[in-house]
Amino acid sequence: MEQKMKDLLAGAWEGKYAVPAICVSNMESVLACFQAARAARSPVIIQSAWSEMEPQMITYADLAGLIRCFGARFAEVPFAIHLDHGMSEEECMGALAGGFSSIMYDGSAGSYEDNVTVTRRLRRAAGAGGTLEAEVGRVGGAEGGGGDFEIVKSDPEQLRDFLEKTGADAIAVSIGNFHGSHGVHKGAPKLDFELLARLHDVCGVPLVLHGASGIPEADVRRAVTMGICKVNYYTQLYNVYMDCVRDNCGETMEECMGRATRVLAGEIEKLMDMCGSAGKA
Numbered sequence: 001m002e003q004k005m006k007d008l009l010a011g012a013w014e015g016k017y018a019v020p021a022i023c024v025s026n027m028e029s030v031l032a033c034f035q036a037a038r039a040a041r042s043p044v045i046i047q048s049a050w051s052e053m054e055p056q057m058i059t060y061a062d063l064a065g066l067i068r069c070f071g072a073r074f075a076e077v078p079f080a081i082h083l084d085h086g087m088s089e090e091e092c093m094g095a096l097a098g099g100f101s102s103i104m105y106d107g108s109a110g111s112y113e114d115n116v117t118v119t120r121r122l123r124r125a126a127g128a129g130g131t132l133e134a135e136v137g138r139v140g141g142a143e144g145g146g147g148d149f150e151i152v153k154s155d156p157e158q159l160r161d162f163l164e165k166t167g168a169d170a171i172a173v174s175i176g177n178f179h180g181s182h183g184v185h186k187g188a189p190k191l192d193f194e195l196l197a198r199l200h201d202v203c204g205v206p207l208v209l210h211g212a213s214g215i216p217e218a219d220v221r222r223a224v225t226m227g228i229c230k231v232n233y234y235t236q237l238y239n240v241y242m243d244c245v246r247d248n249c250g251e252t253m254e255e256c257m258g259r260a261t262r263v264l265a266g267e268i269e270k271l272m273d274m275c276g277s278a279g280k281a
């Protein structure tokens with residue numbers, strides 16, 4: 001059953017687990033999310049960014065409709081539909097108009113003042129039923145289809161100020177995590193747990209870990225006990241997915257894509273176990 005993202009995150013906050021947020025942009029990836037959530041008895045956040053949708057010629061309304069279509073078939077699965085990395089106010093408004101109930105505004109590339117101003121406007125636009133995630137500091141790496149951004153760690157004082165001024169429902173933190181697995185940021189990300197504890201202390205809202213691919217499992221589990229309630233996954237899932245497609249591209253389309261969807265669902269199920277959301281639906 002569809003839920004508000006903030007309600008899924010409130011359950012995670014209470015229960016000290018995180019809900020995996022899985023990037024999708026086609027039917028196979030959406031189906032894999034629901035298959036995994038059913039098997040693991042887990043809630044799931046199903047998200048996409050415009051940079052993932054545009055190459056596949058799919059619109060916000062198309063994707064929201066597709067997710068709700070599977071949502072009816074997997075009626076026992078609690079899910080939310082979320083825009084990952086809205087890079088502009090227009091992208092965020094487009095997602096809301098297309099039926100997404102939750103948006104992330106990523107103002108991390110601009111000035112702090114602009115991030116506050118736009119986040120506050122979008123919080124109002126999302127309304128009481130909507131959820132708004134924002135970013136303080138900059139996660140860095142390859143994000144939103146763009147190039148390679150330097151990491152700027154989140155500052156606890158700035159976070160306190162940001163929450164007062166914007167009313168954001170969830171905050172993406174920069175604590176040594178980064179997007180993608182290429183470019184200037186090579187090797188496994190090293191999380192700054194001391195900083196995470198300080199951010200959690202000043203912050204009454206759920207925290208979000210972006211760029212979780214490649215972070216050692218023990219570190220993800222530890223972060224989840226320290227206020228991380230949503231963990232975003234893209235790179236590690238689609239590396240496995242595309243490896244499966246490449247290894248089996250001699251099969252028929254139906255066999256090849258079906259196999260890749262099952263492999264993807266299996267990988268998502270492992271993440272639900274790692275995040276502690278398995279068994280929570």
Ligand SMILES: [Zn+2]
Pocket residue numbers: 085139143179210211232
């Ligand atoms: Zn991100």
